[in-house]
Amino acid sequence: MLPDQLSNTFAALADPTRRAILARLAMGEASVKELAAPFEMSLPAVSKHLKVLERARLIVRGRSAQWRPCRLEAKPLAEATDWLEHYRLLWEQRFDRLDDYLLELQNNPESRG
């Protein structure tokens, strides 16, 4: 299946290096070298991670002399957050109902059925 935006976003988030890069970019633009600094892996490896983030549209890259500064793109991340938030509500509803049931059971054990 050709992956949709949401799948690409979650796949991009499924790697600690890429999440750290996004966290850094939340502080503002940075060059590839700056982004690579905290990691032990090679520069091409970081470059590949950036390409993954770019293909998933989580970052955009500018150009300034020999640097290619990266900038966060918030929208797809917001969509992923929304998806999770939406289902969070459903799960919590379910747990609320379960809580209600357990509470009712305590107060009125005969209502069980």
Added chain:
Amino acid sequence: MLPDQLSNTFAALADPTRRAILARLAMGEASVKELAAPFEMSLPAVSKHLKVLERARLIVRGRSAQWRPCRLEAKPLAEATDWLEHYRLLWEQRFDRLDDYLLELQNNPESRG
């Protein structure tokens, strides 16, 4: 790198079939066959998706005769949501600051620098 919980969670979410399964499970427990029904793929394929969800601890499986009902496990999903929410705040802060700056620039163009 051996993947952490958060990476496993996002990786599990990076597939539309698995997200649909989670959405279904938000409505309540279901058997493998029930979960497989909406999809065109084979049962073993769905079984594998469930194994991915189980390994990522997004679901737990019970046992009842020949059925193995699946149930949603909310906690890791909540952690993923929290991660995104946390950074959502940072991004939005940044955009707020940018808005402020652009607004100030309009009102007082000489403040640029």
Added chain:
DNA sequence: TAAATATTAAACTAAATGGTTAATTAACCT
């Protein structure tokens, strides 16, 4: 023009993913 810096491309490898079909296990029902 030549050297240095920043970044990507190429070629390779090992492991993981997502799917298939066929066979197997486990529990139920006659």
Added chain:
DNA sequence: AGGTTAATTAACCATTTAGTTTAATATTTA
């Protein structure tokens, strides 16, 4: 015991992923 239903395992395949090292490209600076 034998058949049916539910689900997993096994064996296989193609593609993707995450990393490596080496080489190439682009831009600034001396």
